Amino acid sequence: MPRINILSPHVADLIAAGEVVERPASAVKELTENAIDAGARNITVEISGGGAELIRVTDDGCGMSGEDAGVAFLRHATSKLADERGLERIGTLGFRGEALAAISSVSQIELLTREHGAAEGTYMTLEAGDIQEMRPAGAPEGTSLSVRGLFYNTPARRKFLKSDRAEGAACLQAALRCALGRPDVSIRCIRDGREEFFTPGDGRAESAVYTLLGRDTALAMLPIASGEEGGAVRVHGFTGSPSAGRGSRSAQYFFVNGRHIKSQLLQAAVEQAYRGTLLTGRFPACVIYLEINPAAVDVNVHPAKTEVKFSDEREVFNAVHYAVLGALEAGRPPVEAAEDPAIKYTSGAARGEAETEPPARGTPRWAQRKQIPQGRPLPERRAAFAPEPGRTAGGAPEPLPELPVFPAEPMTGGGLVFRSEAEPFQTSLELGGNAVRAAVPERRGAGSAGAEPVRVIGEALGLYILAQQGDALVIIDKHAAHERELYDALMLRDAPASTQSLLSPVTLTVSAECAAALEANAARLSALGFEYESYGPAAFVLRSVPATLTGEEAAAALKEAGEALAAARRPDIESARAELLKTVACKAAIKAGPSSEPAELQKLAEAVCSGRIRYCPHGRPVAWVLTRKELDKQFKRIL
Numbered sequence: 159m160p161r162i163n164i165l166s167p168h169v170a171d172l173i174a175a176g177e178v179v180e181r182p183a184s185a186v187k188e189l190t191e192n193a194i195d196a197g198a199r200n201i202t203v204e205i206s207g208g209g210a211e212l213i214r215v216t217d218d219g220c221g222m223s224g225e226d227a228g229v230a231f232l233r234h235a236t237s238k239l240a241d242e243r244g245l246e247r248i249g250t251l252g253f254r255g256e257a258l259a260a261i262s263s264v265s266q267i268e269l270l271t272r273e274h275g276a277a278e279g280t281y282m283t284l285e286a287g288d289i290q291e292m293r294p295a296g297a298p299e300g301t302s303l304s305v306r307g308l309f310y311n312t313p314a315r316r317k318f319l320k321s322d323r324a325e326g327a328a329c330l331q332a333a334l335r336c337a338l339g340r341p342d343v344s345i346r347c348i349r350d351g352r353e354e355f356f357t358p359g360d361g362r363a364e365s366a367v368y369t370l371l372g373r374d375t376a377l378a379m380l381p382i383a384s385g386e387e388g389g390a391v392r393v394h395g396f397t398g399s400p401s402a403g404r405g406s407r408s409a410q411y412f413f414v415n416g417r418h419i420k421s422q423l424l425q426a427a428v429e430q431a432y433r434g435t436l437l438t439g440r441f442p443a444c445v446i447y448l449e450i451n452p453a454a455v456d457v458n459v460h461p462a463k464t465e466v467k468f469s470d471e472r473e474v475f476n477a478v479h480y481a482v483l484g485a486l487e488a489g490r491p492p493v494e495a496a497e498d499p500a501i502k503y504t505s506g507a508a509r510g511e512a513e514t515e516p517p518a519r520g521t522p523r524w525a526q527r528k529q530i531p532q533g534r535p536l537p538e539r540r541a542a543f544a545p546e547p548g549r550t551a552g553g554a555p556e557p558l559p560e561l562p563v564f565p566a567e568p569m570t571g572g573g574l575v576f577r578s579e580a581e582p583f584q585t586s587l588e589l590g591g592n593a594v595r596a597a598v599p600e601r602r603g604a605g606s607a608g609a610e611p612v613r614v615i616g617e618a619l620g621l622y623i624l625a626q627q628g629d630a631l632v633i634i635d636k637h638a639a640h641e642r643e644l645y646d647a648l649m650l651r652d653a654p655a656s657t658q659s660l661l662s663p664v665t666l667t668v669s670a671e672c673a674a675a676l677e678a679n680a681a682r683l684s685a686l687g688f689e690y691e692s693y694g695p696a697a698f699v700l701r702s703v704p705a706t707l708t709g710e711e712a713a714a715a716l717k718e719a720g721e722a723l724a725a726a727r728r729p730d731i732e733s734a735r736a737e738l739l740k741t742v743a744c745k746a747a748i749k750a751g752p753s754s755e756p757a758e759l760q761k762l763a764e765a766v767c768s769g770r771i772r773y774c775p776h777g778r779p780v781a782w783v784l785t786r787k788e789l790d791k792q793f794k795r796i797l
Contacts, residue, residue: 178260181319182209182308183328185265188257189303190336193217194343194416195251196301199359203333204348208325210308210316218300221273224280228292231267231284233259251417261305263287264312268304272297286311323677327670327724330354334370335418338411338445341366352695354670367396367445372667375409375443378402380488382446384481391474392449393481400432400486403440405718405737406725408671410441414448414455420464423471424448427478431486437776446478612767614759621750625763629786632767636754637747638774639762645743645775649736656705657687664700664709665693668717673698675723676716682731686738688716704738706746715741740775 179185186203193201196219206212222230229235233256261267262284272279279297283290309316319325326349337345337357344359357369368376378399385392398409412424424446432442456467468474610628618624623634668676673696676683680690689702703712719734748754765771766781774780790796 178256179264179308181328182213182325183332185209185213185261185305185308186215186329187332187336188261189213189215189305190333190345191251192257193219193301194336194340196220198300198343200344200346202346202348203329205326205329206350208319208322209329210319210322210325211306213305213308213329214302216300216302218298221276221300222271222280223273223276224292224294227269227271227280227282228289231258231262231287231289235259259287261308264315265308265310266306268306269301270295270297271301271303272299274299321674321678324671324674326350327674330670335411338366338370339413339416339418339447349695354695363395363445363447371409371443371445375402378443379445380485382481382485384477384484385449390451390454391477393446393477394449395446396444397428397431397446397482397485398443400436400442402443403432403436404443405440405722407441408669408721408725409443411445412448413446414450414457414466415452416447417457417466418464419466421466423468423475424478427475428482431479431482437778439776444482446482448474448478450474612760612764614756614763617754617759619750623759623763625767627767631784631789632763633782633784634763634766635774635778635780636759636762637749638778638780639766639771641743641747642771642774642780643762643765644746645739648739648743657689657702658705659702660700660709662709664713666690666698666700666713666717668696668698668720669724670696671724672696672717672720676720679720679723679731679734683716683719683734683738686735687742688712688738690716704742706742711741711745743775 178188182205186205186209190201190203193215196217198217198219200218202214202216204212204214204216235258263286266286267282267284269282269284270279271282276299278294280292281295281297282292309319330347330349333345333347334355337343337347337355341357341363342359342361344357346356347354355370358365364376364381367379375398378401379396380399381395382397383394395413398404407425410425410428412419412421428442428444428446429436436442450468454469456469612625612627612632614623614625616624617636618633621636623632623636623639625632625634673692676690676698677692683690687702687704688700690698690700693699700709700713700716703709707715715738719738722737723731723734748758762771771780787796
């Protein structure tokens with residue numbers, strides 16, 4: 159058995175540093191949070207060489223005396239915690255006393271600081287945690303701390319760093335989260351001598367959202383608010399319009415008492431509020447602030463303080479869920495840009511519409527349902543979700559899976575128009591408001607043995623194919639079916655996509671991490687029809703696009719692909735390709751209107767009735783089947 163050794167303090171410090179400082183972005187986060195805790199109103203974050211070469215954070219906070227500076231880099235040295243009782247109510251972003259010690263043990267530090275009102279400041283240098291020089295010096299009030307050569311003495315850690323561009327993008331994201339969490343602090347971020355962002359620090363969350371996330375994101379946001387000032391849980395911020403769903407969760411930001419956190423609980427609370435309004439695989443953007451009693455949240459459960467535990471998870475979940483649900487059901491308009499740099503809201507009342515307040519926390523669900531505005535289906539009338547394709551609800555294989563059960567509305571003032579090659583005719587189907595059972599046609603084709611032939615008898619409303627197979631009436635969404643057919647064909651193709659050059663190139667602005675992903679995957683995305691080049695630190699010029707897309711459509715699709723690649727732990731170009739091809743197929747598929755050729759309708763109907771096409775690429779069903787027996791029941795021919 160190997161003998162047990164006691165590690166030296168230096169080795170122990172290096173191991174501890176790995177828990178707190180995973181990469182340069184970790185150091186940016188810790189130093190910026192220290193500046194905020196010091197009461198700074200203005201902070202400048204500078205990075206160079208992806209943060210591995212230089213990180214400098216300068217603030218106008220309270221500063222340090224020479225005595226405090228001398229012990230600030232020792233492990234477990236902190237000004238934010240005095241004894242164990244302080245752990246019960248942590249109100250600062252930092253408190254462990256590990257950040258400066260961890261950073262200094264794997265880098266070279268230069269510190270210049272002066273307390274408010276002090277006659278002189280302190281200059282100090284450290285290397286691998288050891289003080290090299292310390293002397294009085296002239297300095298402005300506040301602190302400037304420079305970190306050079308991060309991981310210079312731990313080459314095994316340094317070799318695992320990504321490219322300077324990728325690490326720099328992560329540093330920018332870390333600074334962005336700090337700025338988004340504290341709109342009352344003005345934060346300027348500079349990378350390699352170029353200013354990336356500069357927040358006004360006016361205390362308005364909408365200003366921070368507009369500045370940091372961009373105009374398009376801000377305009378697609380709905381304001382949310384729930385709970386009273388000083389209450390047990392107060393929720394405020396913004397959530398994205400359902401029409402602005404994204405391909406990943408990269409634009410979801412959660413803050414608890416100003417601290418950015420990662421929380422599956424809060425993600426689930428938000429996404430459940432969107433159930434029935436977002437397609438599968440789409441995620442809402444949000445910036446949500448929770449104000450909660452510090453005694454009701456434990457922030458000491460993760461070395462990097464990115465995860466927390468709530469004493470009452472159900473209360474927190476309900477507070478966030480109903481705050482978001484209230485904003486969606488109120489139907490408020492997005493945030494609008496006012497004179498620079500402020501943002502203003504246009505309420506529904508200002509447009510002559512009645513505003514609906516979100517239900518108060520603790521309101522019973524049956525009472526909340528009464529507050530849903532007219533025009534939106536009540537929860538009881540929403541569609542039930544189908545089982546997994548190919549299986550029953552119990553998980554057993556099933557060749558004929560059920561599609562969703564939709565409530566059928568009584569028809570007024572007209573009926574379904576059936577068009578055929580012979581003679582158009584018109585009739586009405588009175589379904590009496592009862593639910594219609596919808597099922598996918600059997601897996602049998604027109605040319606297979608024993609298969610019933612498929613006959614197209616017309617179209618309804620310019621969008622639905624009406625076909626008959628045996629004793630069943632099949633209603634097919636022709637756009638969704640054609641979209642799936644095109645998507646499957648594109649996925650099987652190995653040849654490069656056909657492209658078209660844009661007469662007027664489109665400029666695309668993305669986040670720093672998305673930009674790094676698009677640059678790294680430019681060659682592979684080029685095979686899909688996207689030709690673009692860098693146009694600044696986080697912008698691109700799009701010059702060629704897939705033949706079926708407009709410049710704006712291609713820019714949106716490319717941005718989503720970049721976000722998905724950036725968010726993936728292991729970037730998967732095939733997943734990005736699939737998402738792009740969904741957009742290409744959707745734009746190329748036949749649209750609503752009576753102009754479809756009969757042969758084309760017949761081909762789609764046969765593909766659907768054979769079972770080859772069951773769902774559109776986004777997961778929506780493509781057909782309803784009404785059997786003769788079901789129709790007879792609806793018309794009271796049988797009981």
